[in-house]
Structure formats: C-alpha cells, structure tokens
Amino acid sequence: MTPRWLPPENPLSPEHFQAVRRPLLEAETMPPWTYTTPGFYAAEVEKIFGKTWNFIGRAARVAQPGQYFTLDFAGIPVAVVHGKDGRLRAFANTCRHRGARLLEGEGEIAAIRCPYHSWTYDLKGALRGAPEMEDTACFETADFGLDEFRLESWGGFLFLCFDPSVPDLASFLGELPELLAAYDLENMVCVRRKTWDIACNWKIYVENAMEAYHVPTVHAKTIQRQKRTISPPLYGETGQWSGLYTKHEGSRALEAGDTGFPYLPTLTGPSAEGTYYILIYPGTMLALTFDCMWWLEVHPRGPEHMHLISGACFPKAITERPDFEEVVQRYYKRWDRSIPEDNVISELQQQGLRSPFARVGRFSIMEPLVHSLDNWVLDRVVAPSV
Ligand code: FES
Numbered sequence: 001m002t003p004r005w006l007p008p009e010n011p012l013s014p015e016h017f018q019a020v021r022r023p024l025l026e027a028e029t030m031p032p033w034t035y036t037t038p039g040f041y042a043a044e045v046e047k048i049f050g051k052t053w054n055f056i057g058r059a060a061r062v063a064q065p066g067q068y069f070t071l072d073f074a075g076i077p078v079a080v081v082h083g084k085d086g087r088l089r090a091f092a093n094t095c096r097h098r099g100a101r102l103l104e105g106e107g108e109i110a111a112i113r114c115p116y117h118s119w120t121y122d123l124k125g126a127l128r129g130a131p132e133m134e135d136t137a138c139f140e141t142a143d144f145g146l147d148e149f150r151l152e153s154w155g156g157f158l159f160l161c162f163d164p165s166v167p168d169l170a171s172f173l174g175e176l177p178e179l180l181a182a183y184d185l186e187n188m189v190c191v192r193r194k195t196w197d198i199a200c201n202w203k204i205y206v207e208n209a210m211e212a213y214h215v216p217t218v219h220a221k222t223i224q225r226q227k228r229t230i231s232p233p234l235y236g237e238t239g240q241w242s243g244l245y246t247k248h249e250g251s252r253a254l255e256a257g258d259t260g261f262p263y264l265p266t267l268t269g270p271s272a273e274g275t276y277y278i279l280i281y282p283g284t285m286l287a288l289t290f291d292c293m294w295w296l297e298v299h300p301r302g303p304e305h306m307h308l309i310s311g312a313c314f315p316k317a318i319t320e321r322p323d324f325e326e327v328v329q330r331y332y333k334r335w336d337r338s339i340p341e342d343n344v345i346s347e348l349q350q351q352g353l354r355s356p357f358a359r360v361g362r363f364s365i366m367e368p369l370v371h372s373l374d375n376w377v378l379d380r381v382v383a384p385s386v
C-alpha cells in the first residue's frame with residue numbers, strides 16, 4: 001500500500017468521502033487524516049461547534065447570583081456568570097482592552113476585574129471602570145462591554161451557542177425533551193463531576209460511546225457482564241440527536257450483582273424496561289437508566305486532543321437519603337472502571353490512525369451510530385457534492 005505522508009491538499013473536498021456516504025454496510029470509515037489534520041479540525045470548529053448548541057453541563061454550578069465558572073470550548077474562552085438580576089449569561093472571557101483572559105476556574109465575584117490593567121465589568125458585562133482612560137480620544141465605556149454568547153437551558157442543563165443566527169435550543173433538541181420527560185431531569189441533582197484530558201480526536205470518543213461492538217472486548221471485566229437486548233437505533237426526526245435503547249433488568253449504572261437505589265417512580269413504557277443512550281450532536285452522550293442518569297461531555301481541544309467531562313445526577317429525594325454517600329460508591333465504582341477503559345482505547349485508536357500507513361476500514365452492523373455521526377459531520381463540514 002502507499003503511505004499517506006501528508007493530508008490531501010483540500011481536505012474538505014467531497015471526493016474524499018464518497019465511500020463514507022454509502023449505506024452502512026457498503027460504507028467505508030472516515031479517512032484516518034480526518035482525525036489528525038489541523039485543516040479538517042479547524043473546519044469542524046467553525047462549521048460545527050461554532051454553529052450549534054453546545055452542551056456545557058448543569059446550571060446548578062452557578063445556582064447563586066455572583067457565582068461563575070469558566071471553560072475553554074473548542075479554544076474559545078467563556079465565562080458563565082449568574083447576574084445579580086438572576087439571569088445567567090455566557091461572556092467571551094477576553095478583556096476588551098488588550099485581550100487578556102479575565103476569569104479563571106470557578107467561584108463567586110461581585111464584578112469581573114481584568115488581571116492585567118484592572119478594567120472592571122459588572123455581572124451584566126458592562127464596562128464600569130477603566131483606569132487612566134480619561135484622556136483617550138472618543139473612548140466611551142459603553143462601547144467596550146463584554147461580548148455575550150447565547151445561553152439556554154433544558155432539563156437543568158446549559159447549552160452555549162456562538163452563532164446569533166441559528167434557531168433556538170428548542171428547535172435544536174426537537175422531540176428529545178418529550179422522549180425524556182419522565183426522567184424529570186430538571187429536578188435531578190448532580191452529585192459528581194469528573195474531567196480527563198484525552199489524547200484523541202473528539203470524533204473517536206463520541207463514536208466509541210455510541211457503539212456496543214467494543215463492549216465484550218474493552219469492557220470484558222466490567223459492564224460486559226450486564227445482559228441486554230439492543231434495539232434498532234433511534235434518530236431525532238426534528239432534533240439533532242440519535243440514540244440506542246437497550247432492554248434489560250437492573251440499573252445500567254451498576255455492575256452486575258450490585259444493588260442500588262429505588263427506581264424512578266415516574267418511568268413508564270420503554271423507560272421502565274431499559275436504558276436510553278442518547279447522543280446530542282455533536283459530542284454529548286446522556287445515559288438514562290432506572291435510578292439515575294449520567295453524561296459524557298466531549299470538548300474538542302485540537303485535532304488530537306479533547307477534554308472529557310462526566311457527570312452523574314440522581315433525583316433530589318434520593319440524594320437526601322442517609323445512606324446516599326455509602327450506596328452511591330457502587331455507582332462511582334462502575335463509572336470509575338468503565339470510563340477509563342474507553343479513554344485508553346480511544347487513545348490507542350488515535351495512535352493507530354496517526355500512522356501514514358493507516359487505511360480506511362469497514363463498519364459492522366453494530367456501528368450504525370458511528371456511521372450516522374460521521375455523515376452528520378460531513379453534512380456540515382464538507383461542501384455538498386454536485
Ligand atoms: S488587557 Fe484587560 S485591562 Fe488591559
């Protein structure tokens with residue numbers, strides 16, 4: 001075979017992807033260089049993450065006025081701030097003077113003060129103080145407020161959008177809120193949040209999260225022991241999501257043989273008989289099972305790096321039980337064993353794909369959501385074929 005030492009000259013040309021566009025069992029996998037090439041990654045940031053509603057975790061992280069947290073989403077520094085007027089806002093975390101990053105980490109503040117020359121903004125983003133600027137010609141503080149991004153919420157989760165022109169979050173989610181209404185996500189409490197830096201392209205991690213083909217191998221000693229029947233994949237008709245539903249007994253958030261909390265009393269129909277694994281495009285997986293939900297949030301950090309955040313939510317009443325801390329350890333054990341297994345295999349895949357000798361592969365019947373994610377990406381990144 002001929003090695004590919006360099007990515008193609010025009011990585012966004014449709015000609016490279018004709019085989020990915022075929023039906024699942026005739027298709028080939030994405031070209032390896034789409035997981036490593038800065039040019040392809042830059043197009044994903046601009047055309048996907050820059051234009052969609054990006055899931056950024058629980059609103060309860062900033063429950064009180066004055067609280068804030070920061071994040072770098074696809075290289076864009078953002079600060080989410082709970083204003084004194086009760087509104088949550090997402091600001092560009094970049095000073096309007098000479099561009100320093102303003103806030104770090106998370107905490108509580110009365111105002112946003114730049115660490116460089118002390119320009120100070122209120123919690124609505126308005127510039128309130130700019131020392132030594134009195135003599136500067138035609139300088140009006142009113143013109144130098146922080147840029148604000150769109151921020152909306154559903155089910156207690158925040159979504160961030162950098163594009164003023166895309167339709168609102170409700171149209172992005174489509175029918176998903178109705179499908180998941182019985183879980184009453186709004187009234188769940190996040191009990192734990194963990195983060196990892198992983199040396200792989202963001203697509204690798206999401207693809208892995210949405211197929212059960214790897215479970216007998218990668219999770220042989222952990223969740224493989226859970227027995228289940230997998231149903232055909234689910235696709236949002238109006239919303240930007242897809243998913244898997246599996247029918248089984250026992251909470252999927254526990255290892256086989258462990259017992260946990262009582263089941264949610266509100267579940268009926270399929271939600272009372274199995275678990276939903278939902279991918280909210282492009283990079284968030286929600287798992288909703290009998291007694292709790294957990295999520296995996298993928299933040300791209302470059303063509304070969306990403307940040308993974310996992311969170312877990314239980315109904316408020318369950319978190320108030322006197323035995324909560326003791327019993328929840330069994331859930332933590334399951335996640336703390338299975339998530340690192342996925343992290344390791346994702347890095348191994350990146351290492352293999354980085355080779356100039358890496359070639360395209362084929363899909364099994366168990367990978368429809370990998371194929372549909374790849375095509376969702378191509379729909380947005382690659383010019384339509386003529
Ligand atoms: S860069 Fe912020 S005050 Fe100068």
Ligand SMILES: [Fe+2]
Pocket residue numbers: 208209214215218219342
């Ligand atoms: Fe896995």
